[in-house]
Amino acid sequence: MLKKQTVWLLTLLSLTIVLSVFYMNSPDSDDFSFVFQEKSKEDTEKTAGDLSDLNQNLTSTSDLEGTDLEDMVSSVSTEDDLFTLIRMELAQSRSSQMEKLESVVASGTASVDEKNTAFEELTRINQLSTKELIVEESLKAEYGYPDVLVRSMEDTVIVTVKTDQLSDKEANEIMRTVYDEFGALQVEVKFQPSNS
Secondary structure: OHHHHHHHHHHHHHHHHHHHHHHHHOOOHHHHHHOOOOOOHHHHHHHHHHHHHHHHHHHHHHOOOOOOHHHHHHHOOOHHHHHHHHHHHHHHHHHHHHHHHHHHHHOOOOOHHHHHHHHHHHHHHHHHHHHHHHHHHHHHHHHOOOOEEEEEEOOEEEEEEEOOOOOHHHHHHHHHHHHHHHOOOEEEEEEEOOOO
């Protein structure tokens, strides 16, 4: 009986390692970030139709490198585009950072300390992304918001909710949800009115 359990444990462990290596080295890492989002066919068609608008917004904002997020908000046509744009920029930034860290981990010239530091940073980035997704999905499910954007930067977590108004009680509940997931960090809660 003990041998069977050992074989099963080793099999599951090796499968976990193989899948971890596959996900870390997969070139399409952005495809896995939307696993928990269920999209209907209409949403997919709308997204495909709005892709040209998003590309125009991206090209119009590409020459605004020195501007802040508030300036970018005014150049984006809808909140859907804004949330999508911010998510894409965040995913692209994290993806490039993770590629650099993965190259350090895979490097033959890097020291053990450098590899450990890079691996810990990779783990931290993955955990942040997971926590952001968990908070977004829980807030959507619990309060019925059409969309929620959670970004963690340094020691601050910024939560932007798509709703026409946000009461102090709702903001406090959102902050409590963020504290439960991220711990004691500074939390900013904002809302974007929807145009529907």
